[in-house]
Amino acid sequence: MSPLFRPLALGIYALFLLIGVVCALVLPTLSLFLAKGLGVRPFLVGIPFAGVALMSILYNQVIGSWSDKLADRRPLIATFCFIGALATISLAYSRNYLVVAAVVIFFLSLALVSFSQLLAYSLDYAERNVPAERIPLFNAIVRAQIAIAWVAGPPAGFLLASYFGFKQMYLTAAGMFVFIGLAILKFLPHLDSHAHHLDHLEKADLVPLGALQKRALVLCVIGFSLMWGANNAYLISMPLHLKDGLLIGTEYVGWIMGTCAGLEIPFMILAGHYAARTNIMNLIKLAGASALVLYAGVYVANALWQFFALQIFNAVFIGILAGLGVSVIQELMPGRSGAASALYTNTSHFGNLFSSLLVAVVADAYTYHQVFLVNLLVVALAILAFGRARVKS
Template sequence: MTKVSSFRQKQSVIFIAFLATTFIVGVAGALQSPTLSRFLSFEVNVNPRLVGLFFSVNALASIIGSFLLAKYSDQKGDRRHIVIFCCLMGVANSVIFAFSRHYVVLITLGVLFAALSSAAMPQVFALAREYAVKTGRNVVAFNSLIRAQLSLAWVIGPPLSFGLAVHYGFTAMYLSAMSMFVVAMLFVAFFLPSVEKNPTSQLDNSIDIKSAEQSLFKNRNVVCLLLSTVFMWTANMMYIIDMPLYVDSVLHLSNSLPGQLMGLAAGIEIPVMLIAGYLVPKLGKRNLFFIAIVCGLLFYIGMILLTNKFALFALQLFNALFIGIVANIGIIYFQDLLPTRMGVASTLFNNGIICSVILAGVIQGFVSESYGHQVIYWIAFAMVAISLLFCALVNDKS
């Protein structure tokens, strides 16, 4: 028993456990999300507005559930136990979607379990940040390596999701997601550490504690960064929701193409994240955000003007630069602005993304049904431009 305990406490083992947990939970999410609009449209047989409504209700529930768990975790909860609970809720959610085709059941019971499982990833990142600080690791590099696992999961997840759904059915696909959550629970239970909350006195002297601890909505930097995050991710979520339908009904290309595009973008994101992590000390988080958003503008211009299959593949470079940088640096940005509330900071970034799903679901459902799919990408371009303005308003020293 002593040897087993010693093995589990090794930093190398804990680091690998963080990588594995992030990857496995990421695969579970990447199996479910890309085909959700297709599942609701063709398996549950609902119209585009009900598809949009589902995304919005699911997102709102996730914001509430994850934020409540975040506040609890920052005060007295053991993040490791919370991650296990979230994975268990993910198992329940996967089972509901595997065997039910009733819209009311999915949007109530299914959404409830999804909301409670949504806190898993931000809690893992909060725990990773606290562990990196405690053990003296390079926080940005540590986060970049862990965040890269999420992108790696999205390299494998979307093509696998579409492959399972098309060839074996949605039941097999959701049961596969369930198995991922079970495996993740085992890694968390046996290998991830419990880390004591860092008292204020141990924080870096350069941190403005008074500013960090004030009300979130009175902190201008946090509010501007949150709004910037919401607008840029709204554009991205509209793309994720609409692109599979756009490729099928407007461009009349292969059903497997959406999964390939998502997988390619996620694959490019991995080196982008790692490089961005090492560029933070040289360029600063704010400048990297500007570079990412400009790449986002170029990506959506391409989506508006280009319809060729190979052009869509080429555009994924700009998409990957856009998402890879903001997904990696964004969570660190929030954590640096709120250093005494790691759970809230990580969840705020995650909830900014989830909030964007509410907007994206409503806009995509209404616009695609009333004006067609192509208008979606003009709106996405405008959203990214607005996010650039809010990013410029963040007064940050980095």
Template sequence: MAAMAQETSTRTATRLGRALLPLGLLFLAVGISVALFNPFLALFLSTEVDAGPVKTTVFLIVAPLAGVLGSSLVGRVSDRRPIRRRLLIIGAVAGVVGTGVTAVVRDYWVLLALAITAFALAGSLFPQSFAYARQVLLRDDPARAPMGISALRTVFSLAWVAGPSLAAFLLDSGSFVWVYGTAALTYAFAALIAIFWLDEVPAPAPPAADEPAAVSGDAPRWTLWLTAAAFTLLQTPLTLAVQALPLFISTELGGDVGDAGLLLGLCAALEIPLMLGLGLLSTRLPLRLLLFIGAACGIGYYGIAAVSTGLWMLVAGQVLNALFIAAVSGLGISYMQDMLPHHPGRATTLFTNSFPLGAMLAGPLFGLAQHFDYRLAYWLCTALCAAGLLLLIVVRNDHATRHA
């Protein structure tokens, strides 16, 4: 019996590995594409397109809003029929079109039209990839689903470590044609993976029409929206703190932009093993508890940053910062997916949309910090993390408290 169990376990692990390899490459390709496109977008609009401050601001607001709407619509459609693989292909092809045209076109209105069409569709790749991975993991090894999601999220983080540096190199060596042309090639690689390497997964089994939410496993609508609001509060500091960091270091701590870059690199380096470690812990501890710990680490880090008197305090606090980001970004997806087991596309989209919404909320808060004091940005981040944690505690969700 023991030999049979071991053989079954080995067979399952092999099958899971074969399924995760193309998914890992897909996540790497999508991550590099996004990391090439986003960091220098404002510079591109200002210098290459010659868009003024108003047009640039409009673009930077409209584009993420269109992405949120597009991802939400695709998320709802994806859970009704077995078309998730086709949606991944469509999203990747839309990314090829969007970045390919951006590489050669410099007309503002054409680019804005792309933002609300092609790029809005391409934005669905991220949540749909996680929804596809969720279904594959539940099929092959349900107990390790959160760990698998965390591992794939780590691949996306790795892409963001390399992507901006590659974009800067391409920009120095050539021009934005090189940057967005390379992004188009990576989107094309993602499309090829989805076409030739991924199998279609069946649509999630819907709950019975007369089955109550408590039995079907789906959380009530108000629980979903309040949990999504909690994640928006928790992810707003990820944008606000990064925007304020170089200015805070130079004006308050006597450092320079290079110090900010080193801090961000240190945090990213710590994030990756911590994300994997939390994924392993999720097989033994409830996701809810791990998220509480992660949010508490965010409160601790931003509190330290708000009262810091030297750069060394920020350096020491990066372990807390990385734990916070790893918990929220790595485990939050599985937490939301557990709340809507019959709708992985919708659940993942609810979570992933919290980041662009948080980024938009960070804009006026950064303006407030600019007006008063950059240290205020970190007090605001502390308050946002505390509010997000409080909301998660208050919004009881029995479906997501069980062990993975």
């Protein structure tokens, strides 16, 4: 049986789908909970989001490197899930802003590390069981589960919040966190013996990253951060541009995003399939080229159907970026799956911080419409960074 479809691989896919659903349930509705459930002003809504981004970077980097020295990741991943359950139970019952902000910044962000650690576990599995040329495809299938989750998760979260209230929504999320943690402990096996694990680490430590590897790694981190930043700036600006600039109802934004999420999945799988047949960096640059078409198109578009049509380029962009990004970092950091998954996850957090500043400055000085023009420059810089990175094909 192909290692891509063994019972353990299928279990990993299922757990990623579940973690994706619980994250998609909680994160998109958080701003609504803060603004409507607690009644705080916009500035206070933004503080927990900035705090989550900063703490996630810190947690991911410290825990990611440390976790590579552990003989077994499973108890660590499960612990983070149980912390997520406690955090969401706290959100279900607390209506004090300071308490909620502290829980979100310090504990919910820690629970989100379960994603990068499960990603590290999947990389460990791939390194031991999947042929090297098929690892990008395996990683793409893993990431496709997140895309599937984000097709269903946000609508489910908003429906729960609207019809049953925030308390029931957060208790549902808490139950899911507990289920995922228990499933990880019960169904995910220990990948190899403690001795083999330590021997693997010692061999990796004997081969430090070379100067070219470090340079390529820095350039790729910059490139991925810029691309994720451009994507987040687009997500922030598009609803407001549609509403204020084109007088199009914001209810269509969910349909536009859902269209993209659905289209991403086949492009993720195709990217993983072709990564074994071509230079992976050429595919990453193809994602950048699609982003250029997307943002140029959004800048000149003035009809709703045009925004829907442009989602094909958005799907190529995000499908390749999300599907292959971790494979690029993994190639540059062999034997360091925890650090590699944490570093790649952090590029999205770096991008979110950068894009928040970009949108604030550009939209305040000009309009949200001009953010798409600046995105063209941001993506061009990312393509330049990837073009100067040397990653083996």
